[in-house]
Amino acid sequence: xxxxxxxxxxxxxxxxxxxxxxxxxxxxxxxxxxxxxxxxxxxxxxxxxxxxxxxxxxxxxxxxxxxxxxxxxxxxxxxxxxxxxxxxxxxxxxxxxxxxxxxxxxxxxxxxxxxxxxxxxxxxxxxxxxxxxxxxxxxxxxxxxxxxxxxxxxxxxxxxxxxxxxxxxxxxxxxxxxxxxxxxxxxxxxxxxxxxxxxxxxxxxxxxxxxxxxxxxxxxxxxxxxxxxxxxxxxxxxxxxxxxxxxxxxxxxxxxxxxxxxxxxxxxxxxxxxxxxxxxxxxxxxxxxxxxxxxxxxxxxxxxxxxxxxxxxxxxxxxxxxxxxxxxxxxxxxxxxxxxxxxxxxxxxxxxxxxxxxxxxx
Numbered sequence: 001x002x003x004x005x006x007x008x009x010x011x012x013x014x015x016x017x018x019x020x021x022x023x024x025x026x027x028x029x030x031x032x033x034x035x036x037x038x039x040x041x042x043x044x045x046x047x048x049x050x051x052x053x054x055x056x057x058x059x060x061x062x063x064x065x066x067x068x069x070x071x072x073x074x075x076x077x078x079x080x081x082x083x084x085x086x087x088x089x090x091x092x093x094x095x096x097x098x099x100x101x102x103x104x105x106x107x108x109x110x111x112x113x114x115x116x117x118x119x120x121x122x123x124x125x126x127x128x129x130x131x132x133x134x135x136x137x138x139x140x141x142x143x144x145x146x147x148x149x150x151x152x153x154x155x156x157x158x159x160x161x162x163x164x165x166x167x168x169x170x171x172x173x174x175x176x177x178x179x180x181x182x183x184x185x186x187x188x189x190x191x192x193x194x195x196x197x198x199x200x201x202x203x204x205x206x207x208x209x210x211x212x213x214x215x216x217x218x219x220x221x222x223x224x225x226x227x228x229x230x231x232x233x234x235x236x237x238x239x240x241x242x243x244x245x246x247x248x249x250x251x252x253x254x255x256x257x258x259x260x261x262x263x264x265x266x267x268x269x270x271x272x273x274x275x276x277x278x279x280x281x282x283x284x285x286x287x288x289x290x291x292x293x294x295x296x297x298x299x300x301x302x303x304x305x306x307x308x309x310x311x312x313x314x315x316x317x318x319x320x321x322x323x324x325x326x327x328x329x330x331x332x333x334x335x336x337x338x339x340x341x342x343x344x345x346x347x348x349x350x351x352x353x354x355x356x357x358x359x360x361x362x
Contacts, residue, residue, distance in 0.1 A: 038328035038343035039293050040277060042321050047273035047307045047314040048266045051203050054218075057195060057248065059188035059257045061163055067178040069093065069156035080170050084161040090185055093178070095157035102150040109143040116140050165189035168257075188257055193248040195226045197263050198241035205267035207231060213246045218260040224251055226263075270314070273306065278313045280327045281305060291326040291333050292319065293341055298326065300335035 071093030078090050116136045122128035169186040172178060195215060199207060209231060215224040226246030235242055244265070248255075280290045281303065288305050291298045303318030319325065326333065328343065 032338060034296075034338040034340035035298075035329055035332050036342045037291075037293070037298070037326045037330065037333070037339045039324040039341055040280075040327050040344045042315075042319060042323055042325060043275040043312070044272055044321055045275055047270045047275060047312075048309060049205070049268040049307045050264045050309060051199050051267045052262060052264045053197050053199075054260065054262055055195060055197050057193050057255065057257055057259045057261060059165070059190050060192060060194050060247075061165065061189040062257075063162055063187055064183050065090065065159060065162065065185040065187060066180075067093075067156075067159070067182040067184055068180055069098075069153060070179055071095070071157055071177070073172055073174050073176045073178065076170070076174055078167055078170075080167055082167045084165065084167060084187070086161055086164045088161045089158050090161055090167070091159040091172070093157040093159070095154055098150070098154040098157055102147070102154050105143070105147040105150040109140070109147050112136065112140045112143045159184055161187060163187070163189055165191075190257060191249075193251060193255070193257065195246045195248060195261070195263060197244050197246075197265065198236070198239065199244055199265070199267070200241055201235045202240075203267050204231075204242050206269060207244060207265060207267055211266065213244075214264045215248070216262045216264075217255070218262065222252065222255065224248055224255065224261075228265075268307075270306070274315045274319060274321055275312045276315055276319075276325045277327050278308060278311050280325045280330060281313050281315075282331065290315075290319070291330045293324040293326060293339060296338060298330075298333040298335065298337050298339050300333075 073091060074094050075092040076090075077088075077092070078084055084090065116139075119128055119133050119136050123130070123133045165187045166189075167185055168188050170184075171186070172182065172184045178184070195213060197213070207228065209228050211228045213226040213228060215226055216222070217224070226248045228244055228246045230243075230245040232243040246263075276290065281288055282290075287302050289300055289302055291300055293299075301318045304316040306314030306316045308314070324341075324344070326339070329339075333339070
């Protein structure tokens, strides 16, 4: 019968192991091709949180040197840029009048001292009352004070450096007539230089004296190191910051007060942290994830990240120090998919081998 023959034919086709497809074609199981990836080991090292800000380099001491008496500038001993020692003369005013007053005061003192000696002998002989001797003694003391006053006025005609440093400005010319309070020079102590940064109180962390501050000059990228020597004991009520002062004791020629710099200070440090390249970690559905290589397959890990600094991310939870983390090709992965380690794994082939693997293919 025809019906029986058709049934037998269908049965034989089924026994042959091929299932009829809906579109009339034979269905074939799709083979998953391993995805090429690069992996790296977990780095165990210190992880730091930095506070970065901009500021300017300052002198340790800065002062305006003012005239303390009236006079005409007779001699300029130093110019701008000169390095001077504490007490070194910078400027000389005309001092003839002051010298004359010193001489007059000294002569008056000498006259009174002679009179005092004469009266002392008279007192010893009983010809002078104690009251008369006390009078000459008081006159001598007043004369001595007059000499000191005249000598002080004379000293004001020589303007001297209040501390060792560098003259940064000269504001008076030779022959100028100055008055008390006239600004003559500006001086700075540039050894060491200072750096002051203001760190939010909630970011202060472990900042303490003796700690380093990394400094980079804005104009040319010159890198310097400062050592913190003062952390203010108070919080500024208006800004909520704490002033931190560092000294720069070693710096190349050309570094000067007023240079604009970037300062970076460690506010928190964690020892033996697990660090991975930041490119390995990405966000997916509000979670931080990365992939690790596990027995030839990609294993998706949800991780908790900590500090991120200089291209490295601290992983607080989600991996172990023995994991091999995928750093290239990870965005093409899903959990459990086969992978082919081209870089970083044991026995891996170099990038760009005959297999056609390149960094771009990841």
